[in-house]
Amino acid sequence: MKFFIDTANLKEIQEAHELGVLDGVTTNPSLMAKEGISGKNNIMSHYKAICNIVDGDVSAEVISTDFDGMIREAEELIEIDEKIVVKVPMIKDGVKAIKYLSDRGIKTNCTLVFSAGQAILAAKAGASYVSPFIGRLDDVSYDGMELIEQIVTIYQNFSYTTEVLAASVRHPVHIIKCAEVGADVITAPLSAIMALLKHPLTDIGLEKFLADYKKTNQ
Ligand code: E4P
Secondary structure, three states, X not given: OEEEEEOOOHHHHHHHHHHOOOXXXXXXXXXXXXXXXXXXXXXXXXXXXXXXXXXXXXXXXXXXXXXXXXXXXXXXHHHHOOOEEEEEEOOHHHHHHHHHHHHOOOOEEXXXXXXXHHHHHHHHHOOOEEEEEHHHHHHOOOOHHHHHHHHHHHHHHOOOOOEEEEEOOOOHHHHHHHHHHOOOEEEEOHHHHHHOOOOHHHHHHHHHHHXXXXXXXX
């Protein structure tokens, strides 16, 4: 399972990259705004800065909601770096745009997916990634993990090549469950990735090993 980090924060991206487990980055307009990045030129150069840190795919989201606008933006975004994947919302013109872009060999990430039906459309349109939002479903009393499992099964049934990119991950258990059900990718905040590291018995065990070493190596 690939690990993407879901942030536009360069320090966090660098930290995850240095851990050696980072396969890519996802961003969205809210994450860019959180970092105070605004204006087309600043946004474009921020994407470039992200691409300079990581080795894998970097999702950059279009803000147009009409087909022509999305294609225009996609064409500009892919000029930034070959790592850019065009992130397109699951709306009617978005599906058309994904089909158009995938027919031309441009990688896409279909975002804001909340149902299996939407995931089927994204795969049929040729999306490289589909992004079902686990946490936001949990927030409204639907089981986000069930959706991931359902999409993984459907894609396996038909050998769809679209990768299931579990998004809106909130904690380490989401990541573990995604691995169990066979999601291809998770995108998570740095805190959730780092939380995988932690176990109190590891800390207690290490403390004892080091204390015993110290006793016999004064
Ligand atoms: C997906 O790519 C989105 O950027 C993201 O995972 C949304 O997460 P949130 O629900 O925590 O905002």
